[in-house]
Amino acid sequence: MKSALGDLAVAVDAGGTNTRVALVARHASAPPAVAVESIAAFRTERDYDPQIERLVSVIATARTRAGDHGALITGVGVSVGGRMLRDGAGVAVAPNLPAYEGRPLADDLAARTALRVRAAHDTVCGLLGELRYGALAGEERCAYLTLSTGLGAAIHLAGPDGAPGVNVSIEMGHQLLDGATRLCLCGQTGCLETYVGGRQLELRYGEPLAALDDPLVWETLAEKLALGLVNLAQLTRVERVAAGGAIALARPALLVELQARVNARLRNMTLRIVPAALGEQAPLIGAAALLETDPGSILN
Ligand SMILES: [Zn+2]
Numbered sequence: 001m002k003s004a005l006g007d008l009a010v011a012v013d014a015g016g017t018n019t020r021v022a023l024v025a026r027h028a029s030a031p032p033a034v035a036v037e038s039i040a041a042f043r044t045e046r047d048y049d050p051q052i053e054r055l056v057s058v059i060a061t062a063r064t065r066a067g068d069h070g071a072l073i074t075g076v077g078v079s080v081g082g083r084m085l086r087d088g089a090g091v092a093v094a095p096n097l098p099a100y101e102g103r104p105l106a107d108d109l110a111a112r113t114a115l116r117v118r119a120a121h122d123t124v125c126g127l128l129g130e131l132r133y134g135a136l137a138g139e140e141r142c143a144y145l146t147l148s149t150g151l152g153a154a155i156h157l158a159g160p161d162g163a164p165g166v167n168v169s170i171e172m173g174h175q176l177l178d179g180a181t182r183l184c185l186c187g188q189t190g191c192l193e194t195y196v197g198g199r200q201l202e203l204r205y206g207e208p209l210a211a212l213d214d215p216l217v218w219e220t221l222a223e224k225l226a227l228g229l230v231n232l233a234q235l236t237r238v239e240r241v242a243a244g245g246a247i248a249l250a251r252p253a254l255l256v257e258l259q260a261r262v263n264a265r266l267r268n269m270t271l272r273i274v275p276a277a278l279g280e281q282a283p284l285i286g287a288a289a290l291l292e293t294d295p296g297s298i299l300n
Contacts, residue, residue, distance in 0.1 A: 007071055007072045007073070007074045008023045008024065008025050008066045008069070008071045008072070008073055008074065009023070009024045009025075009026075009073070009074055009075055009076070009077055009288035009291050010022075010023060010024075010039075010059055010062045010063075010073055010075070010076045010077070010115075010288075011023075011024045011036075011076075011077050011079075011284045011285065011287040011288040012055060012076065012077070012078040012079065012284075012287060013079045013122070013125075013283045013284040013287060014044055014051070014055075014078060014079065014080050014081060014097075015044060015079075015081040015096075015122065015283075016044065016081040016094070016095075016096025016097055016149065017043070017044060017096070018041060018042070018043060018044060019040075019041070019042055019043070019044045019051070019054075019055075020038070020040070020041045020284055021038075021039045021040045021041070021055070021058045021059070021062065022036045022037060022038050022039055022284055023036070023037045023039060023062055023065060023066060023069075024036055024037075024284070024285060024288035025037075025071075026288070026292070032132060032133060033133065034133050034285055034288070036281060036284065036285065037065070039058055039061055039062045039065060040058040040061065042054065044081075044097065046097070046099060047099050048099045048100050048103045048105075051100075052105075052108050052109065052112065055109060056109070056112045056113060059076060059109070059113050059115070060113075073115060074116070074291060075115055075116035075117065075118065075291045076109060076110075076113065076115050076116070076117045076118075076291075077117075077118050077119075077120075077125070077286075077287035077288045077289070077290040077291050078105065078106065078109070078117065078118070078119035078120075078287055078290075079119075079120065079121075079122045079125035079126075079283040079284065079286060079287040080094070080100075080105065080119055080120065080121060080122060081094060081096055081097060081122050082094025082095075082096075082097055082100060082101070082121065083121055083169065083300070084119065084120060084121055084300040085102075085300060086300050087300070088106065088118070088119060088120065088295070088298065088300050089104045089105070089106045089107045089119075090102060090103050090104040090105050090106065090107070090119075091103060091105055092300075095150075095185070095186075096149070105119055106118060106119040116291065118290040118291055118293075118295070119290075120287070120290055120298060120300070121152075121154065121169040121300070122146070122152070122283045123144060123146055123152040123153055123154035123169045124154045124167055124168070124169050124286070124298060125282070125283040125284075125286030125287045125289075125290060126144040126146055126154065126242075126244055126276065126282040126283045126286050127142075127143070127144035127154040127155070127156055127167055127242075127286065128167065128286035128289040128290060128293055129278050129281070129282040129283065129284070129285040129286030129287075129289055130144050130242040130244075130276055130277065130278060130282055130286070131156060131289075132285075132286075132289045132292075133277075133278060133285060133289075134242060134276060134277035134278045134282065135240075135242040135274045135275065135276060135277040135278075136156070136240060136242050139156065139239070139240050140156075140157070140158045140159065140160060140165070141156070141157055141158075141236075141237055141238045141239050141240075142155070142156050142238050142239065142240040142241065142242070143155045143156070143232060143236070143238045143240075143241045143242070144156075144241070144242050144244065144276065144282070145172065145229075145241050145242070145243045145244065145245070145248070146243075146244050146245035146248070147196065147198075147225070147243065147244075147245040147246075147247045147248040148198055148245035148246040148247055148248075149197065149198045149199040150173050150193055150197045150198070150199060150200075151172050151173030151192060151193045151196050151197055151225075151228075152169065152171075152172055152173060152245075153169070153170050153172035153232065153241075154167060154168060154169040154170065155167070155168060155170055155232075155236050155238055156238075157236070157237070157238070164293070164294040164296070164297035165297060166297055166298075166299060167293070167297055167298050167299070168298070168299040169300075170232075170236075172192070172228060172232065173191060173192055173193030173196070173197055174186050174188060174191045174192070174193060175191070175192050175228060175231055176188065176190045176191060176192075177190055177191075177192055177195075177224060177227060177228075180192075180194065180195070180224075182194035182195070182200075184200070185197075185199070185200060192224055192225070192227070192228045195220055195221055195224035195225075196221050196224055196225050196228075198210075198246070198247055201217065201221075205217070209247060210246070210247065210250060218254070221254075222254060222257045222258055222261060223261060225258060226258050226261035226262050226265065227265075229241065229258060229262050229271060229273065230262055230265045230266050230271070232271075233262075233266055233269060233271040234266075234269075237269070238271070239269070239270065239271060239272065240271070240272045240273075240274065241271060241272070241273050241274070242274055242275070242276045242277070242282075243255055243258075243273060243274070243275055243276060244275075244276030244278075244279065244280070244282050244283075246280070248275070248276075249275065249276065249279055249280060252275065255273050255274070255275060258273050259272075259273045
């Protein structure tokens, strides 16, 4: 893998279950394209310190591999399965990785590797990946949605003046729906995620959502998620949503169904729902894109 720019980024996608590390090269074509070379994939360590040790070791491997390509590492971008502290240096809330909360992940990796390290919530990384290289390229008002164990989203709002705008993760799954009475894992009652989150549905029905073939479950999921998407459009004025996450990516027909239900409800504006073009690599590629993104444009 040879970078047109002569340098490479190390991208880390540290999710609640699995961690992936890759070298990412940005090719300055029009539109820009990326090349991804996998370096490692492993189960995310539940404890924080062993995860840092492992990442430091894998980043050293990535550095050696970059050297083999005659390239330098420009920095490390980390996609984290949790909400970040306001300063972006560490993790604030990570329901699947509680041992990481309050720990300065970006600062610790920077100190141990002597590389520039940027970290962001996985929804923000997915958004940045799709904005630069995928289904949201050129969009001024758009969102990235991830539907898997939970429901997350990040929105991008910018003007037509070329300014970087703002990128922010939002609690898409924890908006309240009228008449909803289920207790959510977050502690609120009536959250959208109680109808669409893979983990909550698995707890309710006793088997993984992907294996559930009860049409009523899927119809209810589509109806409730459509309500959430209409709310999203009305509250943020986004016009295009790229949908990623295991459940959305495995069910293209779900997105068609969502589009029809959103069209039937939404007035005075339109919302286009498309699959994430980078698929499950969106957060990984977006983690590398973090290094090229104005830090001031990301609100943690
Ligand atoms: Zn909730």
